[in-house]
Amino acid sequence: DAKTTQPPSMDCAEGRAANLPCNHSTISGNEYVYWYRQIHSQGPQYIIHGLKNNETNEMASLIITEDRKSSTLILPHATLRDTAVYYCIVLKYYGQNFVFGPGTRLSVLP
């Protein structure tokens, strides 16, 4: 499965959009991009996933570049409760071997 690269940390002002980038330059055609987050002392929580089209749900939007070598998770109006570590994972659909890298520690500031 393709590896991912994320910035170790980011800050965002409360109420503003948080844009979290992820590079996955070795992604293959049948691999999806998944995003999970982990709020302090809790288990990881699924956010969104996509293959090549942009996706949106009640939590976030996922923008995948046309060459699929990178993606951006967008939290449109970040709140203090969005402070967490965000993980970008690339995996074949129905693959189970999730590999969680160090992720991006997002701090939403008041």
Add this chain to the structure above:
Amino acid sequence: DAGVIQSPRHEVTEMGQEVTLRCKPISGHDYLFWYRQTMMRGLELLIYFNNNVPIDDSGMPEDRFSAKMPNASFSTLKIQPSEPRDSAVYFCASSYGGGETQYFGPGTRLLVL
């Protein structure tokens, strides 16, 4: 649904003792996963089951670790004998049909002295 349930939430034990961690997946889910999280190694997949059958245990660190799933509603992860380097947070997760969403439990914080 109550979500994935893990017990105990905290465990402190002495080196050499047997430790058993328990997990109840979400009802109807057919996949169950065990993860370990440490500061040094991050979140690692240890083993996962499908329909109570272990599918991939390549992440299990060594023979001191064993996992069972006797039925669809219960799984255990056992460490015998425990060592200080086993200190970590152990998460259980479940999913339905091998889909994209794994639901994680609150974790068991294990400290081996």
